[in-house]
Amino acid sequence: MSVVSAVKSFLAQKFWRPVADESVYYNPFNTAVYSLAFAAAAAYIGKPLLEKLDVELNRKFFLSIAPYIFLGGAARSLKDANIVNTILLETPFIYLMLFGFTTAVLLGSLKIEEYSSLSYSKVFGSIGLISLIAVLSAYSYPNPLVFVETGLIFAPLAFLSIYGPRVLGSDIDTYSFGIPVSAHFFDASTSFVALSRGAAEKHVLANYFIDLMGPAGMFVMKALIVIPAVYIICMDMEGDERRYYLFLIAVLGFALGTRNIISAAVVG
Known part of the structure; x- marks a missing residue:
């Protein structure tokens, strides 16, 4: 050869x-x-x-872009549920499509703000929310208990992620640390529920921990990898740089978790 x-x-x-x-x-x-x-x-x-584009990484931006984070996971599940059967919903194409769509809407929203009294964040966020609702409406949910099970697991983990550092006496910003960590415990919670219902994990590192510890290995993996990474970013970076990279970590957790929970609720 x-x-x-x-x-x-x-x-x-x-x-x-x-x-x-x-x-x-x-x-x-x-x-x-x-x-x-x-x-x-x-x-x-x-x-x-x-x-x-001179976009400030502030609360207004993060709230307006939030629907697009969940949109990625929701759109990916369309293929899991055989609603839309296209290779474009597979990695890496889904990331390219979502990035292109989000960027196009952001540019359009900024242009609308330039020529009107409307805030770009309201336009940007509204289009994202409408798009997310449209995708979610394509599903029926034969397994609604998935949402309850995930919530019962995730809620205490989110609470500990956000308020744990304060209890331990750390001066680290609770939300800067807690939100990205919570995002990945959301992913771990949805993975745990899906795996317990017979789903299969496709990622290499996650499979290693699952082989060692069962579905609970997802929580161990996230704790060992995500918590130190978020802590280092919080301590070593400042300003927009810190907010940006913490945002990216949160995006990965929430997007993957959204795909997991929808697919588990829809497919079983």
Whole structure:
């Protein structure tokens, strides 16, 4: 086999098959590449774009972009439920589509603010909320107890994530630390419920912890990885840089968790 053929075969097996065939899970190669691509896009595209647009990373921005975070997970579940069967809802295409849509709406909202009295955040947030409701309305929910089970697990973890540092006497900002950590405990909670109902985990690192400890391994993995990462960012970064990277961590947790909980409630 020639070098070119070997490379083509490797790319097909490690990158294309996991996208085209849902029975093939993630592997260390595509996981590493997607992670690096996400990090590079965050550092060299997302952050400079917001700076160029002069968008302040304040409460108004975070509230208005929140629907788009959940929209990504909700849209991804359309394929799990066989409502929309397209490869575009698979990684990495779903990320590219959502980034393009969100950026286009943000640009349009800023332009509307420029020529009217409407705040960009109201326009941006409203379009995101309408889009999220439209996607959620496409589902029926035969397993509504999934939401109750997830809530019972997640609520105390969220409380501890936000108020735990204060109880321990830390001077770290409770919400800066607690929200991104809570986002990943939300993902862990939804994964735990879905796995307990017979779902399969596709991610490499998560599968390692699940093989060791069962579904509860998701919580251990999140605690070992996310808590130190968030703590370091909180302590070593300031201002918009800190807010931006904490926001990205929260996005990953909430988006993945949304896909999990909807798919578990819809598919079972």
